[in-house]
Amino acid sequence: MRQARREEYHAAPVATREPIDVLLVSPGTTAGWRRVDSDFTRLLTDLGLSVASATTEFRIARHLRRTMALTDLAEAAAMRRALGKALRRYRPRAIIYSSTQAAMLQPKRRLRGAGIRFDALTTVNRPGVLNFLQHLLEKRALRRVALLLPSGMSPASRVPPALLAHTRVVALPLSIDLPAETASQRQPIVLCYAGNPDKKGLDLIGRAWALANTGERRLVVTGIDPAAGSGFLAARSVPEPGRLEWAGAVAPGEFRTLASEAEVFLSASRFEDYGLAQLEALADGALLVTTPSPGPYEALAIARELEPRLVASNASPQAIARVLDAAFESSQPERAAYREHARGLVMPYARAELRSRVEREVLPVLLPGS
Numbered sequence: 001m002r003q004a005r006r007e008e009y010h011a012a013p014v015a016t017r018e019p020i021d022v023l024l025v026s027p028g029t030t031a032g033w034r035r036v037d038s039d040f041t042r043l044l045t046d047l048g049l050s051v052a053s054a055t056t057e058f059r060i061a062r063h064l065r066r067t068m069a070l071t072d073l074a075e076a077a078a079m080r081r082a083l084g085k086a087l088r089r090y091r092p093r094a095i096i097y098s099s100t101q102a103a104m105l106q107p108k109r110r111l112r113g114a115g116i117r118f119d120a121l122t123t124v125n126r127p128g129v130l131n132f133l134q135h136l137l138e139k140r141a142l143r144r145v146a147l148l149l150p151s152g153m154s155p156a157s158r159v160p161p162a163l164l165a166h167t168r169v170v171a172l173p174l175s176i177d178l179p180a181e182t183a184s185q186r187q188p189i190v191l192c193y194a195g196n197p198d199k200k201g202l203d204l205i206g207r208a209w210a211l212a213n214t215g216e217r218r219l220v221v222t223g224i225d226p227a228a229g230s231g232f233l234a235a236r237s238v239p240e241p242g243r244l245e246w247a248g249a250v251a252p253g254e255f256r257t258l259a260s261e262a263e264v265f266l267s268a269s270r271f272e273d274y275g276l277a278q279l280e281a282l283a284d285g286a287l288l289v290t291t292p293s294p295g296p297y298e299a300l301a302i303a304r305e306l307e308p309r310l311v312a313s314n315a316s317p318q319a320i321a322r323v324l325d326a327a328f329e330s331s332q333p334e335r336a337a338y339r340e341h342a343r344g345l346v347m348p349y350a351r352a353e354l355r356s357r358v359e360r361e362v363l364p365v366l367l368p369g370s
Helices: 002-009 031-046 068-087 129-144 161-166 202-211 226-235 252-261 276-283 298-306 317-329 332-349 351-366
Strands: 018-025 051-054 090-097 115-118 147-150 187-193 218-222 244-248 262-267 287-290
Touching: 018 031, 018 068, 031 051, 031 351, 051 068, 068 090, 068 129, 090 351, 115 351, 129 161, 147 351, 187 202, 187 252, 202 218, 202 226, 202 317, 218 252, 226 244, 252 262, 252 276, 262 276, 262 317, 276 287, 276 298, 276 332, 287 298, 287 317, 287 332, 298 332, 332 351
Parallel strands: 018 051, 018 090, 090 115, 115 147, 187 218, 187 262, 218 244, 262 287
Antiparallel strands: none
16 A cells, blocks of 8 residues: 555656646635635745646536535545646645645645645534544644644634644735725725625625615625526525615626725625635725624624724624614714724735745745745
8 A cells, every 4th residue: 555655646757747846736616716826826926936736627526515524525535636646747845735625635745844725624614523524634634734824814713722832833814905095985885795695694785785774875796696696585585675786706806996996895794714805895995894703704803993883793684784874874084094094904914915924934944945
């Protein structure tokens, strides 16, 4: 068995494999994930590194995606196979996994000296005894790599104390582009994202919109096409509210344009893994109205520091409507102060800050001597 594994890793002679600096291993199963990977790849190449990706279309694995446990294990198996295939072509100096699932079933030699990026551990977003196997495999992988790269600015909130003491940890938040300035005059638009309408609480938003004093404002929903959005609301007996506009799946640049014009960005996630859209909306000058979503919600602490009155006490439509009204009633001087404070709080997430952190703290560990 040991000989077979050695042959799998060295399926091609070293001399015939292309030398590269970093091999990024990612399932890339969502548009958001692919975007984050693309941004990270661009950052590494801007630093002068050669980067290749190992991924898969999950032709076989997708048939096993029946439960959360089977989904994770199917993706982990697919990523083990994808990395094996990539290693027959490339000879990387370092391997970085873009999720813990991608690392779960990798052999020891592929974990040694590697790094893992992640938003949340499976113990957080896959709780319960039914997911025990993922927890066990994840713990094994996390303890064997050289570097943990949680996406939040506070590693202690995402990494268990035992791992903090055992493995090098560098906070590596998802980067955002900061505009040179934000507009003080905003359109009467409340923007939200509903790529996964149940997880993002589109039904809660629809009910809250009907209760709030919205005036002539428009609710612009991104991330879902009109038929799917209307069907989701109908299935939950939520009447489609007035002045709702379905923007569909918009490109990142188009989303930022909408956020730079919107008065409010509204979030009502039932579980929030990170909150990139919320951080971008804050960077673009929108007021963030949000529920206190469970999960490693990076933007929640910022929202509370900026203006606690805009964070709902709970996830009920009534509570959401109250904080929406509070946002609408805020004065122009209050909004100007909010935008200025928000810019300072999101500055650590700027692309330039992330690049500096990678150069100072990540590369010396994964690519010593670079």
